[in-house]
Every structure is written in C-alpha cells, then in structure tokens.
Amino acid sequence: MGIVLVALMATLASAQNTSNPIPGGPSFKDFLRFSCSELNIQRIDPLVTPGVVPSPHLHQFVGGNALAPIMDPSLNVSGKATCTTCTYTEDFSNYWTAVLFFKARNGSFHRVPLMGNLGLERQRGGMTVYYTAPYDKKTKVTAFKPGFRMLIGDPGHSVKLPQVLYETIWDTSAFNDGSIWPADGTQPFVFSMGDPTGYGWHGDYMFGWKGDALQRAMDRYCGTDCQVLETQSIEEANMCAEAVVVNEPIDGWLGAMPGGVDVTS
Numbered sequence: 001m002g003i004v005l006v007a008l009m010a011t012l013a014s015a016q017n018t019s020n021p022i023p024g025g026p027s028f029k030d031f032l033r034f035s036c037s038e039l040n041i042q043r044i045d046p047l048v049t050p051g052v053v054p055s056p057h058l059h060q061f062v063g064g065n066a067l068a069p070i071m072d073p074s075l076n077v078s079g080k081a082t083c084t085t086c087t088y089t090e091d092f093s094n095y096w097t098a099v100l101f102f103k104a105r106n107g108s109f110h111r112v113p114l115m116g117n118l119g120l121e122r123q124r125g126g127m128t129v130y131y132t133a134p135y136d137k138k139t140k141v142t143a144f145k146p147g148f149r150m151l152i153g154d155p156g157h158s159v160k161l162p163q164v165l166y167e168t169i170w171d172t173s174a175f176n177d178g179s180i181w182p183a184d185g186t187q188p189f190v191f192s193m194g195d196p197t198g199y200g201w202h203g204d205y206m207f208g209w210k211g212d213a214l215q216r217a218m219d220r221y222c223g224t225d226c227q228v229l230e231t232q233s234i235e236e237a238n239m240c241a242e243a244v245v246v247n248e249p250i251d252g253w254l255g256a257m258p259g260g261v262d263v264t265s
C-alpha cells in the first residue's frame with residue numbers, strides 16, 4: 001500500500017506509447033486514469049511542513065482549489081473547493097510532487113516544463129493520476145475517508161485501500177543543446193529538493209473526493225472510462241487554478257533553485 005510514482009522522461013519516445021504503467025502489471029485500461037492539470041507551483045507543503053510559508057522546497061500541485069499551507073484533517077475539502085484541475089469533477093483531492101530543474105553548465109537553473117500524457121495531450125502541465133481497484137474485479141476496496149492524507153511509503157492499513165499512482169512527463173526538448181550541459185559529463189537534471197539522482201522523488205496526497213464518488217468508482221472497478229463519475233473536459237479542467245501564497249520567481253533562468261536549495265552530491 002502506498003503511492004507508486006512513475007516518472008517518465010519525454011525524451012524517451014517509447015515512454016509516450018506505454019500501455020502499461022507498471023512493467024509486467026495490468027494494462028492502463030484497468031486503472032481509473034485521468035489527467036489533472038497544474039493548479040499552481042509554489043513553496044508550501046500542507047503535509048510535511050504545515051503552516052511553514054515558504055516551505056523548504058518547491059512543489060507542483062494539482063487538484064481542487066481548497067489547497068492551503070495548513071489543511072486540518074477536519075477540513076471539508078470538497079465543500080470548500082469550487083473547482084478542480086482533474087477531469088473527474090467530484091475529485092477535489094490534492095496531489096503533489098517535487099519539481100524538476102535543469103542545471104546549465106554556467107550554474108543557472110531552469111524549471112523543466114511538464115507535458116500531457118498519451119490521449120491527454122491537451123492538459124496544462126500537471127500529471128496523470130491512476131487509482132487501482134483490485135485487478136481480480138472481485139475484492140472489495142474501501143475508498144479513503146475525509147481527512148485521509150498520505151506520504152509515499154506510509155505503512156499499511158488494515159482495510160484494503162485503493163492504490164494511487166502519479167505519472168509525470170517532462171518536456172526536456174528545450175535543453176537538448178549539449179553545449180549547455182555540465183562540462184564534466186554528469187546529467188543536468190535535479191529535483192527541487194536538491195536531488196540529482198531521482199531517489200528523493202516524492203509524492204503526497206490529500207484526499208478530497210466528494211461524498212461517496214471514489215467508493216462508487218472502486219465498487220465498479222472503474223477503468224479509463226468511468227461512467228459512474230461526473231466529468232469535465234480537459235479544457236474546463238485547465239481553467240481551474242489557484243493564486244499562490246508564496247510568490248517568487250520560478251520560471252526563466254534562475255541563479256538558484258527556489259529556497260536556495262543546493263544540489264546534493
């Protein structure tokens with residue numbers, strides 16, 4: 001039980017034609033799969049450092065617009081949010097990950113833009129979210145309840161919960177020029193918490209589905225086309241956004257990553 005993060009570089013053409021998010025696992029048609037466009041990108045973290053504004057490093061957020069630096073478990077997320085960047089309109093959850101930067105030879109940093117997934121190309125940044133009901137299509141899963149939140153690697157629970165996966169695709173084409181890559185031959189990509197290896201990649205989740213919507217989807221073992229959920233078009237989802245609490249430069253060439261985070265070695 002936990003969040004599995006599947007991070008694919010857009011430079012790998014094959015990654016855009018995958019029918020199978022978990023190698024050797026079920027087809028993507030077995031997953032409740034949907035796009036969530038960018039909500040905002042800022043230095044807050046309601047789970048790890050609630051109320052710390054700005055938080056130590058940058059995150060990209062998707063989902064409902066009730067996101068805030070402090071989100072008490074008693075908060076009625078689906079009652080407070082008025083829109084979501086996800087295509088299932090009853091999903092006001094928030095999903096977030098670290099942000100990827102390119103470090104140029106001269107030491108400047110540039111945020112690597114995100115791109116939509118196969119079939120979801122029109123989404124504005126963000127990520128693809130997958131929920132899995134049991135593949136046997138028999139076992140009952142119990143959807144998360146209001147107040148549920150999760151960090152990658154949370155210990156198990158006594159009831160069978162859905163699995164949540166995030167897939168993030170970066171468009172690295174703006175950084176194809178080898179002359180701006182590090183002179184020593186090392187790779188130039190680094191996460192916003194300073195990690196150049198990818199091992200520190202993390203994803204967090206704040207449940208915000210309205211009413212019993214997620215339970216309905218799990219009871220139907222919903223795949224890519226879930227008739228029991230209310231939907232909006234990707235264009236409508238793209239229009240939902242939320243003003244940032246922490247306003248600082250995150251785009252263009254930067255002398256340092258937000259928060260002055262150093263690249264760890």
Ligand SMILES: *[C@@H]1O[C@H](CO)[C@@H](O)[C@H](O)[C@H]1NC(C)=O
Pocket residue numbers: 017
């Ligand atoms: C994806 O892969 C399938 C099977 O290999 C192939 O038929 C199809 O043309 C590919 N699609 C794209 C967009 O490359």
Ligand SMILES: *[C@@H]1O[C@H](CO)[C@@H](O)[C@H](O)[C@H]1NC(C)=O
Pocket residue numbers: 076078079080146
């Ligand atoms: C949350 O808010 C929604 C919309 O106002 C309402 O329908 C629902 O009953 C509320 N849930 C709780 C647990 O208060």
Ligand SMILES: *[C@@H]1O[C@H](CO)[C@@H](O)[C@H](O)[C@H]1NC(C)=O
Pocket residue numbers: 104105106107108180253
């Ligand atoms: C660093 O390199 C990038 C890529 O060539 C360039 O666009 C940027 O202006 C440079 N920054 C500085 C401070 O020279």
